[in-house]
Amino acid sequence: MSQSSNLTNLTTLLERGVVEIFPDSETDNLGDRIQKSDRPLRIKLGIDPTRPDLHLGHTVALRKLRQFQDAGHKAVLIIGDFTAQIGDPTGRSEARPRLTPEEVAYNAETYLEQAKKILDFSSDRFELRRNGEWLNKLDLQQIITLQASMTVGQMLAKEGFSDRYEKGTPIYLHEFLYPLLQGYDSVAIDADVELGGTDQKFNILVGRDLQLKDKNRQGQPAQFGLLLPLLVGLDGVQKMSKSLGNYVGLTDEPLSMYSKLEKVPDALVDKYFELLTDIDLATLPQNPREKQKQLALAIVGQYHSPEAALQAQQDAEQIVLAGNTADLGDIPEFDLSQINFPAPLRYLVKAAGLCKSNSEAQSQIENGAVKLDGEKLGDRTFAEASELSGKVLQVGKKKFLRLL
Known part of the structure; x- marks a missing residue:
């Protein structure tokens, strides 16, 4: 890789959205490693498939990995099929439930399908x-x-362990293995750089330490750690999480994704642009409302298509006009916990108050008047609330509810 190519990509790789790079000294820093290397660096990102779906919070590290890939380095994506059966104890107030190999395998396949939206799997740099x-x-x-x-003592200094120990909450011996095994991944694949959220610093340092102690590496330099922020969720308070319901999923339909992103709190919009898009922050509009719309268009366009993003915006505007609301945030909400699943669509429509009876709901369905995120629904049964959460249910031209 040429030195000029390294220099051209250095600022993008090391500055946008990065919280910390370590170590960082005059004699040992990642910038020098990139510029002086006579080969592509091996950039490690490990993902434990503990759940089947990715959300925008996961994409922060995946996008950084893609930036390194585009700059000519080797993106090494590690699926933690072994470590997921233990579960990362970082930040946990209790031990994670242990997953079966079958659960991990299923989750991993869905992870990879969604990761293809960001990483170039066909490249020789992957x-x-x-x-x-x-x-x-x-x-x-x-x-x-x-x-x-x-x-x-070192283990008890890890985030979460010390709190659990002081409170008398059980810490199981297999949990101590997790950071060691994740760190061993760095030895196994000869990582030059490991990416992770700010909560992963301890685990990344373990990987670096194990590399330094490994006699088979014959003096090879240890990996650098590159930390990225944890994306704050739509509530504007806690990190994005499916369990907290403050997430935007990569598999969300365009209108659902657009309507969620159009409501991102003003204080978070710039950070979302920085971490989730490549847009030059200096070009952003000053009007907060326009910023939200541009953000929603940009991200829906990434994970669906520019055409789908524009259609989602038009559908959202039509919903607003038909409902006589100021914006999508004013649409009334319906709590899906009131519904016993599996639930037929006609029952859901009636229970949500959009029709007075099941027969009226059935008639509206047959007439094509019932839509979910702008798409007409035929008669069907929903197995669980997750199929509907965050989406807009519509009956006719003026009745709308956001399902939560």
């Missing part, structure tokens, strides 16, 4: 690995050697 490849092969002697690299 490498997909599963950490079961090497972790399943560790024998007891190797595991003991790993454990001997850290003290109990």
Whole structure:
């Protein structure tokens, strides 16, 4: 890779959205490593498939990985099929439920399909690995050697462990293995850089430490850590999470995605642009409302298409006009916890108060007057609330409800 190419991409790679790079000294810094390297660097991102779907919070690190890929470096995406069965204890007030191999495999396949929206899987600058490849092969002697690299005191300094210990909340021995096994991933794939959220600093440092102690690396320099912020969710308070309901999913339909993003709190809009788009922040409109619309268009366009984004905006505006509301945020909401699932559409429409009876609801469905996020619905049954959450249910031209 030429030095000029390295220099051209250096600012984009190391500045936009990055919270911290470590180590960072005059004699040991990532900028010099990139400029002086005579080969593409190996950039590691590990993802534990503990849930089947990705949301925009996951894309912050995936987008940074793509930036390194576009700059000519090797993007190494590790699916934690082994570590997901333990579960990352970071920030947890109690142990995670252990997943079965079948659950992990199912989640991993859906993760990868969604990750293809961001990463170029066909490029020779992409490498997909599963950490079961090497972790399943560790024998007891190797595991003991790993454990001997850290003290109990060091482990208890990890975020979450110290709080749980002081409160008397159980900490199970297998949880201590997690950062060691994730760190071993960096040894196994010879990582030059590991990406992660700010909550992953401890785990990334473990990987760096294990590389330094590994005699087989023959003096190779250890990885750098590059930390990215945790995306705050739509509530403007807590990090984006499916369990908190403050998320935008990559599989959300265009209108649902647009309507959520159009309501991003003013204080978060610039940060969303910085972390979720490539748009020059200096070109953003000053009007907060216009900013929200541009953000929604940009992100829907990324994960669907520019045409789908424009159609979603037009559908949203029609809903606003028909409902005589100021914006999509004024649409009345309906709590899906009131519904027993599985639920037929006619029952849902009636229970939500959009029709007076099941027979009226059935008639509206048959006449094509019932829509979900602008799409006409035929008679059907919904298995669970997650199929509907965040979407707009419409009957006729003037009745709308956002389902939550």
